[in-house]
Amino acid sequence: xxSIWTRQELLEEIDLYKRALKACASGSSYTIGSRSLxxxxxxxxxxxxxxxxxxxxxxxxxxGPVLVQGRIYRAGDHPGxxxxxxxx
Numbered sequence: 001x002x003s004i005w006t007r008q009e010l011l012e013e014i015d016l017y018k019r020a021l022k023a024c025a026s027g028s029s030y031t032i033g034s035r036s037l038x039x040x041x042x043x044x045x046x047x048x049x050x051x052x053x054x055x056x057x058x059x060x061x062x063x064g065p066v067l068v069q070g071r072i073y074r075a076g077d078h079p080g081x082x083x084x085x086x087x088x
Contacts, residue, residue: 003055003056005055005056005059007059007060010052010055010056010059011056013052014049014052014053014056016032017032017045017049017052018049020032020045021042021045021046021049023037024037024038024041024042024045025039025042027039
């Protein structure tokens with residue numbers, strides 16, 4: 001995946017949004033361009049930071065977080081389990 005950002009631009013944006021997150025979390029408001037962000041925008045700020053971190057990872061040739069889904073088997077249901085569990 002190719003990023004539309006340069007590394008420097010991403011680092012500057014990440015710095016901006018980190019400052020906004022700190023200001024809004026403490027109850028202050030923060031302005032980026034023409035937008036004024038408040039405490040109600042915390043999730044939006046976190047989402048933008050996640051996006052920027054993913055773009056930076058793509059630019060650096062790294063993958064983002066890897067999600068692994070586990071499966072819980074009952075006794076005897078797992079293909080490697082020969083039968084029911086026995087108590088000694």
